[in-house]
Amino acid sequence: xxxxxxxxxxxxxxxxxxxxxxxxxxxxxxxxxxxxxxxxxxxxxxxxxxxxxxxxxxxxxxxxxxxxxxxxxxxxxxxxxxxxxxxxxxxxxxxxxxxxxxxxxxxxxxxxxxxxxxxxxxxxxxxxxxxxxxxxxxxxxxxxxxxxxxxxxxxxxxxxxxxxxxxxxxxxxxxxxxxxxxxxxxxxxxxxxxxxxxxxxxxxxxxxxxxxxxxxxxxxxxxxxxxxxxxxxxxxxxxxxxxxxxxxxxxxxxxxxxxxxxxxxxxxxxxxxxxxxxxxxxxxxxxxxxxxxxxxxxxxxxxxxxxxxxxxxxxxxxxxxxxxxxx
Amino acid sequence: xxxxxxxxxxxxxxxxxxxxxxxxxxxxxxxxxxxxxxxxxxxxxxxxxxxxxxxxxxxxxxxxxxxxxxxxxxxxxxxxxxxxxxxxxxxxxxxxxxxxxxxxxxxxxxxxxxxxxxxxxxxxxxxxxxxxxxxxxxxxxxxxxxxxxxxxxxxxxxxxxxxxxxxxxxxxxxxxxxxxxxxxxxxxxxxxxxxxxxxxxxxxxxxxxxxxxxxxxxxxxxxxxxxxxxxxxxxxxxxxxxxxxxxxxxxxxxxxxxxxxxxxxxxxxxxxxxxxxxxxxxxxxxxxxxxxxxxxxxxxxxxxxxxxxxxxxxxxxxxxxxxxxxx
Numbered sequence: 001x002x003x004x005x006x007x008x009x010x011x012x013x014x015x016x017x018x019x020x021x022x023x024x025x026x027x028x029x030x031x032x033x034x035x036x037x038x039x040x041x042x043x044x045x046x047x048x049x050x051x052x053x054x055x056x057x058x059x060x061x062x063x064x065x066x067x068x069x070x071x072x073x074x075x076x077x078x079x080x081x082x083x084x085x086x087x088x089x090x091x092x093x094x095x096x097x098x099x100x101x102x103x104x105x106x107x108x109x110x111x112x113x114x115x116x117x118x119x120x121x122x123x124x125x126x127x128x129x130x131x132x133x134x135x136x137x138x139x140x141x142x143x144x145x146x147x148x149x150x151x152x153x154x155x156x157x158x159x160x161x162x163x164x165x166x167x168x169x170x171x172x173x174x175x176x177x178x179x180x181x182x183x184x185x186x187x188x189x190x191x192x193x194x195x196x197x198x199x200x201x202x203x204x205x206x207x208x209x210x211x212x213x214x215x216x217x218x219x220x221x222x223x224x225x226x227x228x229x230x231x232x233x234x235x236x237x238x239x240x241x242x243x244x245x246x247x248x249x250x251x252x253x254x255x256x257x258x259x260x261x262x263x264x265x266x267x268x269x270x271x272x273x274x275x276x277x278x279x280x281x282x283x284x285x286x287x288x289x290x291x292x293x294x295x296x297x298x299x300x301x302x303x304x305x306x307x308x309x310x311x312x313x314x315x316x317x318x319x320x321x322x323x324x325x326x327x
Numbered sequence: 328x329x330x331x332x333x334x335x336x337x338x339x340x341x342x343x344x345x346x347x348x349x350x351x352x353x354x355x356x357x358x359x360x361x362x363x364x365x366x367x368x369x370x371x372x373x374x375x376x377x378x379x380x381x382x383x384x385x386x387x388x389x390x391x392x393x394x395x396x397x398x399x400x401x402x403x404x405x406x407x408x409x410x411x412x413x414x415x416x417x418x419x420x421x422x423x424x425x426x427x428x429x430x431x432x433x434x435x436x437x438x439x440x441x442x443x444x445x446x447x448x449x450x451x452x453x454x455x456x457x458x459x460x461x462x463x464x465x466x467x468x469x470x471x472x473x474x475x476x477x478x479x480x481x482x483x484x485x486x487x488x489x490x491x492x493x494x495x496x497x498x499x500x501x502x503x504x505x506x507x508x509x510x511x512x513x514x515x516x517x518x519x520x521x522x523x524x525x526x527x528x529x530x531x532x533x534x535x536x537x538x539x540x541x542x543x544x545x546x547x548x549x550x551x552x553x554x555x556x557x558x559x560x561x562x563x564x565x566x567x568x569x570x571x572x573x574x575x576x577x578x579x580x581x582x583x584x585x586x587x588x589x590x591x592x593x594x595x596x597x598x599x600x601x602x603x604x605x606x607x608x609x610x611x612x613x614x615x616x617x618x619x620x621x622x623x624x625x626x627x628x629x630x631x632x633x634x635x636x637x638x639x640x641x642x643x644x645x646x647x648x649x650x651x652x653x654x
Contacts, residue, residue, distance in 0.1 A: 040583045044371035045401035047583045074372035077402050079583070102544065115600050117609030122600060132539050142536050144529040148520070165524035174606050192519060192526050193475070197492035199519050202471040205615045206533075208600075209469050212459050216592045217429065218583060223599050240595070256367045256374045256406070256545060265543045268567070272550050273442050273449060273535075279501050282444030288532045 001056040001087035006304055009295025012152030013088045016310045019317055021054065021085075023231035030054055030084050036061045044069055046078045047218055052243055055086030055107075055229075063092040063105065063248040070101050070250035079218035082243035085109065085229035089129035090143035090292070096131075096250045097139050100259040103131040104249030108214040110233075111224045113147045114188035116196075116204035119174030121188045122223050125150060126210035131289075133253060135263035137270045141289030146206040147189040154180045154189070167194030213247050220245025328383040328414035333631055336622025339479030340415045343637045346644055348381065348412075350558035357381055357411050363388045371396055373405045374545055379570055382413030382434075382556075390419040390432065390575040397428050397577035406545035409570035412436065412556035416456035417470035417619070423458075423577045424466050427586040430458040431576030435541040437560075438551045440474045441515035443523075443531035446501030448515045449550050452477060453537035458616075460580060462590035464597045468616030473533040474516040481507045481516070494521030540574050547572025 002021075006014030024030040034053025038046055046065050050058035062080045069076030086092070086107055093103035109124030125145040132140040148168040157164050158180035171177045172186035183189065191203025215222030221241035228236075229244075253259040276285045306314070318325040329348075333341030351357040361380025365373055373392050377385035389407045396403025413419070413434055420430035436451030452472040459467040475495040484491050485507035498504045499513035510516065518530025542549030548568035555563075556571075580586040603612045633641070645652040 042401045042582065045578070045582055074369045075402070075404050077404075077578070102540075114606075115603055115612050117606055118600075118603035118612040119606050120604045122603050128533075128536075130536050130539075132544070140535065140539065142532040144526075144532050146529075148526050149524075165522070167525060170606075174604070192529055194521070194525055195492070197476075198494060198521055198525075199471075199475050201613075202473075202519055205469040205471050206455075208467065208615055209455075209457050212457075212467065212593070212596065213429075216596045217459070217578075217580065217589055219589075219592070222592075222596060241592075251372070251404070251544075253544065255369065255372055262544055262546075265546070265549075265568075266539070269539065269543050269549060273445075276442050276445030276449050277447045277501070279441075279444055279446050279497075285442050285445040286528075288535055 001059070001091045004091050005088045007296045007299055008088070008090070008292035009299070010088055010292070011307075012150065012155070015306070015314060019313055020230050022317060022321075024084070024229065025054065027231055029231065029235070034058070036083075038065070044073045044075050044077055046076070048078055048080045050080055050083035050243060052082050052084065055084040055244065055246075058083040059086035059092055059105075059246060059248070062246065063095055063103075066248040066250040067096045067099060067101060070096065070252050071099060074252050074255040076248075076250045078248045079214070080246040080248070081218050081220040081241070083220070083246055084244055086244075086246060088143065089127045090131070090141055092248055093129040093131035093143065094139065094141060097133045100133055100253045100263070102133070102251040102253060103129075104251075105129045105246065106210045106214055107246040108211045108220070108222060108226050108244060110226045110228045112151060112189050113191055113207055114170060115208075116191055116201045119170055119188065123191075123204075123207040123211055124226055125189065126207045126214070128206070128210060132266050133259075133263050134266040134270060135260060137267045138293055139289060140266060140270065140287055141292065143288075143292075144192075146192050146203055146210060148192050148194055148203065149189065151183075151189070154183050158184065167198070167200070214245035215241055218245055328386070328418045331418050332415045334623045334626055335415070335417070335619035336626070337415055337619070338634075339477065339482070342633070342641060346640055347557050349644060349648075351411070351556065352381065354558055356558065356562070361385070363410075365392070371400045371402050371404060373403070375405055375407045377407055377410035377570060379409050379411065382411040382571065382573075385410040386413035386419055386432075386573060386575070389573065390422055390430075393575040393577040394423045394426060394428060394430075397423065397579050398426060401579050401582040403575075403577045405575045406541070407573040407575070408545050408547040408568070410547070410573055411554075411571055413571075413573060415470065416454045417458070417468055419575055420456040420458040420470065421466065421468055424460045427460055427580045427590070429460070429578040429580060430456075431578075432456045432573065433537050433541055434573040435538045435547070435549060435553050435571060437553045437555045439478060439516050440518055440534055441497060442535075443518055443528045446497055446515065450518075450531075450534040450538055451553055452516065453534045453541070455533070455537060459593050460586075460590050461593040461597060462587060464594045465620055466616060467593060467597065467614055468619065470619075471519075473519050473530055473537060475519050475521055475530065476516065478510075478516070481510050485511065494525070494527070541572035542568055545572055
């Protein structure tokens, strides 16, 4: 999962995070011998207990169930509790494409976002992902955090001594800020949409939707009680709910008619979006999934250059585990 | 459905629109003797053909199927083609609350929004709605258009000679605009998130998701081919897909455990959001659904005042149909 993130150009979720996952396993904050299992099962609706396992393992296990049920019944819908950070949501949404399935993945994440009108972290960046198979064209792959900008983007701006755009961030006192450090020092991200006039209440609604579906409904942790996934972060004293929660959905494009007919329509949709008259600043109209696919093509052609500090860290990590890495 | 919109304070979708629906029926652009029916049925997944009926009728018919299937199987998921504008999405999402169901409603709508980087109308304001039952608290009701602002908001600003906020609108040439008339004269709305730096590509992804789920996948019209719902608008020459498409979903809060336990957790979530430290400008942190509930309480207490021109139009409409309205 984390290699796919690097391949797709989402470096914030790539091997740079391997150390955190390893440390969490070593400290047993993630259960290294977890056995995710089905708790409740109906033909199209399933609850999985992740046994506090690695999110990628629990996620792959649970997503496979959604796919299997969609093949059997047309739709598979799996709620997951007691899991951990599962990497990029898009990884799971694309798994059913080869079986002609629409894929859905959501997860709640540790609190970083203030609810609209609030000045404390109460919600995660709670991403939503969906993938639609096309016929001749590559699939449409949607994957978005419901905050205005991601933690990764703020960290990048901080490293480059840059400002972040207005309406994305508040400092610890609740004042609007464009200074990345203000987030790292106790501020909050704002929900997608920014101010009231531009729809900040909508981003709050979307983040809430993901939190209620992934956390509150199935019994995982939620809101400010979602556990951190970085080993340096203190363990929460107030435990509410069990671990991080995910939702995986799959719907068969063949449920109503020949899947190739459906997928040809997705092609037409893609052509229609691409053929929109283009804004001067944009150069072209992209289809969701284009940036990641292009990064992957570029990486396949030219190789994937790791940042020096990430490569160094991987080498050290290898040594700690008695592995020799040729990098 | 349209009375509920007025009751909830969403006047743009209220009885002010009754004339459009009536004219569409008189002109047979909407089938006045429609018989919506199930085309494909699996226990949790259904396709409905709306027979080009009134969206409220087709929507209510189809949503009731989602609710029924959720009671039987834990989850009901209904795609609808060949329908028309169904009013406010939230109306449908709340129908299952009394049966302890989470409700979901989406629809595509006629093109008004430019894809991110484009300058032509290619997508609708494509709303997403979800409702979650609480125990002691009122339900959480989410209902948002995936554009930065709604057509109704632009029309309001136009009437009041006001500007709209930046990053919400472009004129017909694609130039950013804050002048409401620019939309009415061939411009486009921008997706939720506005500019690239503040996540405009995310709003585009959300609108695409709704269009692909409601239109492209089940075979309804999609993107620029979604038919207009105002009778003065020309009928599209290029017909692609069949009518407007909706999705209705319902999930039983009792699927995994006692629904009252789940609903008590929703209460806790509500308290947690409300108790967030508040920004100076905000006064309080609301929970999704609060504004509509308060409007409804206020209207129940004080009565609902119609604008003079809306009341006049209703009276005329009544006369045309041989009804005497006491307003």
